[in-house]
Amino acid sequence: MTSRPPVAAILSLGLTQIIGYGTLYYSFSILAPDMARDFGWSIDWVFGLLSASLFLSGLVAPFAGRLMDRFGAGRVMAFGSLAAALSLVISATAPHRGVFMAGLLLTELSSNLVQYGAAFALLVEIRPREAKRSITYLTLIAGFASTIFWPITTFLHTHLSWQQVYLVFAGLNLVLCLPLHAWLSLYGRGGRRAPETVSDGGQAVLGLLPYASRPQGFRLMLIGMGLLSFVNAALLFHMVPVLTGLGLGTTAVLVATLFGPAQVLSRFTNMIFGKNLGALQLAVLTAVFAPLGILVLTLTHPFVPGAMVFAVIFGFGSGLSSIIFGTLPLTLFGSEGYGARQGQITLVRLAASAISPFGLAVVMERSGPDMVLWSLIGLGLVALAFFAALARLGRLALQPA
Template sequence: MTEIRLAENTSPPPPQRRTRRLPHPAWTVAAVGFVALIGAAAFRSVPSVLMDPLHEEFGWSHGTIGAAVSVNMLLYGVISPFAAALMDRFGIRRVVSCALVLVAAGSGLTVFMTRPWQLMATWGLLVGVGVGSMSMPFVATLTGRWFVRHRGLVTGVLTAAGATGQLVFLPLISALARDHGWRVPALVVAATALAVVPLVVVCLRDYPSDIGRRAYGAGPDDETGNRTVAAGGAMRAVTVLAEVVRRPVFWLLAGGFAICGASTNGLVGTHFVSAAHDHGMPPTTAAGLLATVGIFDVAGTIASGWLTDRIGSRYLLTAYYALRGLSLLVLPALFAPDVRPSMWMFIVFYGLDWIATVPPTVALCRTHFGADGAIAFGWVFASHQIGAAIAAAGAGVIRDLQGNYQLAWYLAGGLCAVAAVLSLSIRQPPSRPVPTQ
């Protein structure tokens, strides 16, 4: 009997190639959205720095310039829900690209203006519509389509882009206006807006399903991120408004967010530099303080997004508004020709609280209004900008009549207490009954 032995292959197996796992494309989309939002915030922050140079060159009153800023803020809010609906209809990429072109046109044309109505037409109308199309509903739309996991955190990061834009641009714009006049900063804004357009066109995508992917963190049966056929943009925005105004929670959210806008963009964002200058502080120093608000706003808003995934949103809003109101009541006593420790404490706190309200507000809109949450938030955000517009114009009138902003700070502090009460009054929607077999 012959024993047949099979030769064993003792050579080592060929080495397996390690496949490098690429990041989910949702992170690329979020990064491009972050850049676009940085630009939008920077474009909105410019008028606060240019208020005194425009007053000195043209003799326009603070109330007149504040009225132009209020038109910008009003359109910034009113356009938002329509922009969210248009993003559903025509896509994020097209809407954001057109918005950047409008911003560039509005900012660039200001160098030719000689009348107040031209300031309202350019910086008010064109820039207002442009930045309104890249406002917070853009954040709600992007995160709602591309993220399931970490949605609150990403909302906070994208919201913080507004602070980053303020941080990057305010000191630069202030220095350029001081050394070269206000026209150079206007042209810088126009060039920056145009430079972002190619990035949006190449990298921004509308839905994960367009590239054969699911939303980040979505399960196999999760429909998040699939392209849907949307109704007409403007009509859908109006239809959603007609539905949500029937619900008390909408008015609670809108009322609180209107006060949020009045106490941030409308008052501090527009008039802080001018108010500090009234007390002898150089405009560049005041602009640096306002930019520092942006540094801490990044941390505060990201932290708020993280907290929104873990704590009841109405409790977060109540705390944010109450603490903000207290800080505004003490602000008039902190102004001085130089920057003292007490002012630094205000800047740090106000930065942490600046737009920390956005992630919990977005979450509440999504919870109460479901698939219409992004557009509903657009209308809530419109109230934010209505409040900002009223404060921007009203504080300018108070400054012209009384020679200082003291009454404006006290009124804003009291309104923040009202916002805290409104937020605490929000209740969770009733849970839907589970169908029985």
């Protein structure tokens, strides 16, 4: 039995993740102003529609996860690529607001079927015992999605309308992602080329926690991930306004640009040096970075170098969070039922991502950026406490009876 990660699967999924996140998520902020103009909305209303769509799609995520466990993540991702292409076509050709809203909702629903949660589940199906390393490599590749698609979208939009850009992106999902996902489905659950040892449990990962501790462990994990997602999404969405409100002025954008490279650096560092670091240890370490980075910003603003240190620390933690969202449930609960667990994690993550920008905007308007920072530090510390309790549960499981 080989111990190597499935390189072809990782590279293929890396490409589809870059396209999936780039076309379905990162492009929206660039195209949204023209969407708002064409439909006679304010830009805030357009982003409000995105938040509502994220929340509603999160409600469907657990069902999507169960479909992955039943039919195979590859087949679900292939269907998701088709749905993604259709959703972009519907949005681009929408004759009125109602059809556009339906297209946007379908875009977010299809995202559940093609992005990280589904990709992680497929890697677990293909080679369960190598899935932790595979997930780390995949997140490193997919971390370039914003770096690649923000300029691509901007370039296309200088020559094409937003509707035409969406049609181009629909073609990418249909011509590139759909065939790759269909091919990968052959190696996943129920596929013709799936290793027999996967189907009969020979390569299955059993999970660290005993069955009696799993309900408690799952609750601790979900709450910790939800709080961490809230902090990350809230500050990432409002990073430039918060930095500007703290007195950084025109340097706020420069500081914010450090976030993306720090995310990629964290994944690369973990790939090289984190081989002996367990998923629970990595989870606790990840939860430290958010409150630590925000504390540095709180104590040093408007000192620009301090803000730059914040952006690097915060980006480092955000990059690692994508890894633990994939590896931690596999370590604690095993490969059986992994898709359903990813669905529940996606629900929590999307709910936090949908609610947090609005919640932070209210706090910022009423109390200012300083209160925003202290509130996020508090939530980050609570998340750290939940991950620490989860790590303690894991240590107890390792002790001899």
